[in-house]
Amino acid sequence: MNEEIRAREVRLVDTDGTQVGIVPLSEALRLAEERGLDLVEVAPQARPPVCKIMDYGKFRYEMSKKDREARKKQHLVAIKEVKFRPNIEEHDFQVKARNVIRFLEDGDKVKVTIMFRGREIIHPQLGERLLDRLKEEAAEVGMVERAPKLEGRNMIMILAPKSGRGVKKEEIAED
Structure with missing residues (x-):
């Protein structure tokens, strides 16, 4: 200059x-x-x-203002984790399923972990059944990014929000 x-x-x-x-x-x-x-x-x-x-000076001020606006509008995708046990009660399952759906609506990915203890590990089909049920509950807001897989004593599945999701409720109200 x-x-x-x-x-x-x-x-x-x-x-x-x-x-x-x-x-x-x-x-x-x-x-x-x-x-x-x-x-x-x-x-x-x-x-x-x-x-x-x-x-x-005015030019620099305008550029910094644009940068702040751009940072404010961007949404970082976080990975939230929800843990289950294979013998979970119905009400506890519903509460955690609602949390999973809320995270997906907010545009975050969800790592669903089923923790097996002791001899529960010899029944991995219980965990698969639970994850299939969760997948059905969250079908309209999320999709499976990584299929259920047994890793050590945990079974892990990752759900991602469906495309077009991640829009905050406040933004919808403004439109």
Whole structure:
């Protein structure tokens, strides 16, 4: 910006976005100084470099404002974990299933773990039946990303939100 620009000639763009043309650097600096603004190099790789007359402080403020807005709107996908036991009671299953559905609606992936203790491991079909039931409960909001698999004493399945999900209830209300 300003005296830090090293090119002899620049392609000058005015404050309203109109092209002035290719002018010597000294003339471009003089025009910017007359208006009380800065000469900012916006495309240094071009030949000759493109420079625009603007208020640099205001430009930086606008860019940081856009960055903050973009960060606010992005939603990081987290992996939530819900643990079950093979002999879970019906009410406990329903409570955990509701949690799984809520996580999927929020746009998060869910790792469902069934923990086997002692001799329960000789009945993996109990765990598969439980995971199939959960898959049916969450079918409208999520889909299986990784099928049930026995890993040591745990059976693990990963559910992901269906495409188009992850929209917050507040955003729907605003539309």
